[in-house]
Amino acid sequence: MSLSGLLVxxxxxxxxxxxxxxxxxxSGPSIFDRLTGLGLIGSxxxxxxxxxxxxxxRADLYVDxxxxxxxxxxxxTLVLAKYFETxxxxx
Amino acid sequence: xxxxxxxMLVVGFCFVLTGVLGILRLPDFYCRLHxxxxxxxxxVALMLGGLALHQGVSLVSVKMLLIVVFISLANPTATxxxxxxxxxxxxxxxxRDEEVS
Numbered sequence: 001m002s003l004s005g006l007l008v009x010x011x012x013x014x015x016x017x018x019x020x021x022x023x024x025x026x027s028g029p030s031i032f033d034r035l036t037g038l039g040l041i042g043s044x045x046x047x048x049x050x051x052x053x054x055x056x057x058r059a060d061l062y063v064d065x066x067x068x069x070x071x072x073x074x075x076x077t078l079v080l081a082k083y084f085e086t087x088x089x090x091x
Numbered sequence: 092x093x094x095x096x097x098x099m100l101v102v103g104f105c106f107v108l109t110g111v112l113g114i115l116r117l118p119d120f121y122c123r124l125h126x127x128x129x130x131x132x133x134x135v136a137l138m139l140g141g142l143a144l145h146q147g148v149s150l151v152s153v154k155m156l157l158i159v160v161f162i163s164l165a166n167p168t169a170t171x172x173x174x175x176x177x178x179x180x181x182x183x184x185x186x187r188d189e190e191v192s
Contacts, residue, residue, distance in 0.1 A: 006101075010101075010104055017108060032180075036120070036123055039166075039170075040127055043162065046158065050158075063154045071161070074165040078169060081172040081176040084176055085175070
């Protein structure tokens with residue numbers, strides 16, 4: 001299999017795995033389970049962006065978007081964890 | 092070189108898949124956090140390292156390695172923050188004699 005076909009396969013498989021993580025976001029018993037699923041989807045989005053960038057030959061464009069998304073996703077997870085730490089209603 | 096890149100992509104995806112299966116199947120929030128923190132960090136680092144190896148030495152591959160360094164710092168930090176927030180919010184850890192939620 002050529003590298004281009006492998007990249008397309010990895011991108012499709014990453015999309016399916018993100019759907020599996022979305023199941024945990026929808027049906028998590030507590031709010032922290034939903035945050036865990038969101039973190040997984042965020043880190044897979046970074047890899048998916050770079051795989052699509054390498055596949056389309058414009059990796060210099062996509063890698064900046066992935067870098068910014070990594071920063072924003074990390075800050076978002078930290079802020080949401082701090083917010084739900086002080087909120088007593090965690091169901 | 093292409094074979095090495097392909098092997099790194101597939102092995103990294105196996106780690107990511109293991110993390111997601113752990114998220115789906117483990118019984119408790121803290122166990123799921125365990126699956127998320129390690130498998131996801133190693134899987135993303137392997138996949139991005141393979142793609143940076145495919146790009147060769149350029150600004151793009153340096154940025155990919157910067158993403159790898161940032162994720163290997165940020166993902167354990169986020170995991171720790173989530174676990175501490177859940178413990179302070181009063182989420183009780185799972186024991187063996189309870190029902191699986």
